[in-house]
Amino acid sequence: MEDWILGIPTPVAMALIALIGYFLGKRNHRPASAEQAYARRELKRAKAIVKQLEEISREVRRNLASHQSSIAHFKERIVTMSARQEESGESWQTLCEEAERMLSPTMRLSAQIANAYDEVRQQANLLMTFTESRTDPLTGLSNRRALDDSLESLFAMKDRYELTFSLCILDVDHFKKINDEYGHLEGDRVLQEVASLIDNCVRETDVVTRYGGEEFVILMPSTDLKGALIFAQRIREAVEQHLKVTVSGGVAQASSTDEPQTLLARADAALYRAKSQGRNCIYCHNGDSVQEDPSVGQSDASLSHENAELLLEEVRSLEKTLGQRESDKTNAREQHPTEIA
Structure with a gap:
């Protein structure tokens, strides 16, 4: 005796379920593939962003190390001058000049740190494109x-x-x-x-x-x-x-x-x-x-000029050939007037 499911023979019901599963899988296959491709693409971009952030960090560390060395040297100079109680105007003038030289890299370093902060913020904004709300569903x-x-x-x-x-x-x-x-x-x-x-x-x-x-x-x-x-x-x-x-x-x-x-x-x-x-x-x-695009215009102009030169050469060559043929005919008439006639 044949089994029934919801009034439908079991083999037919199983076939319908399999068919529905096939079409659902077919429907969902493309979005899944697109989502995977997008994930791979964004992972590649994330790696590039991380690399940029690492370069920014290394640059700031290098500049900080150099600046710390300058500060340490400046501090030693002050200690030495205080120990010797050098209060001459010349010595203090030299110290002031050295302080001014230190101030310039300090300002540059401050700008670099601010720049680095903005770059980090920019890259963080780019990373935010990972979210679904910032992704086109058709193209990824x-x-x-x-x-x-x-x-x-x-x-x-x-x-x-x-x-x-x-x-x-x-x-x-x-x-x-x-x-x-x-x-x-x-x-x-x-x-x-x-x-x-x-x-x-x-x-x-x-x-x-x-x-x-x-x-x-x-x-x-x-x-x-x-x-x-x-x-x-x-x-x-x-x-x-x-x-x-x-x-x-x-x-x-x-x-x-x-x-x-x-x-x-x-x-x-x-x-x-x-x-x-x-x-x-x-x-x-x-x-x-x-x-x-200026490069296209220049390329076309150059090509046109080259073609014009080639055409001019062909015309001159043709004129020369025709002139030679006309000269040969004239000589032939003079040498054999009867035969030509």
Whole structure:
């Protein structure tokens, strides 16, 4: 006699349970893999941050050791002079000069300690991107909230110590067409591929975020406009070579008058120009206006000049050949007028 479970034959019920388990496992497989990849990526970044903090600590310890030696020497000098009861103006003048020489490294050391504190705070803010609330669930990258916090930290460092940094916005070209023609699942897969490629190309200290939709923002500490353009072009070329889509980009370097929103607006203006100029290219905002990547312009100009020179040589060679042929015909007519006729 066949067993029944909730009015369903046992074999059928077991098969249904197995099928449900399969689909649940299939559904949860991708998020788990994405979460593991994100954990590995963040662990790599954490190691880099710890290394930077260790370097800061070693530098402060070296400076403290050197300063302590100077203080000890200065103390010995005071004791010696007091024992000899040297009260001459010249001796005390020398001592005052030595005290002034000690004051300068003291002030530098104080600034270094304050700088080290701010760097520790900045790195601690970066470590906070480990939390789920700062992570984009689709790509595993940092989200808009993490970007805002990182921008605030970088601007604080820039205002206090004049440390430079740049920002790049990348946008997947014709992304709406991908969604319309192939569906949103394919669009999600494209975004994951682009995010993974960008994340594998950046340094550990760079911050990669999904800005919204098909846009990605990369923060590059200690990077000027030229370096940011080189990076953006490298990403653009890698996407074109390895994926079935292309990206356009806008780059800007933080200036003394910038704040987070104005920096993002300048980079976005450069991105808009790249889109309007045919896509799959990089433009930058130099602080005054939007322009194409200067290195690309120089390369194109050089190539055009070289082509013009080659063309000119070919024209001269052709003129010379035609002239020679015409001369040969003239000589032939003079020597054999009857045959030519």
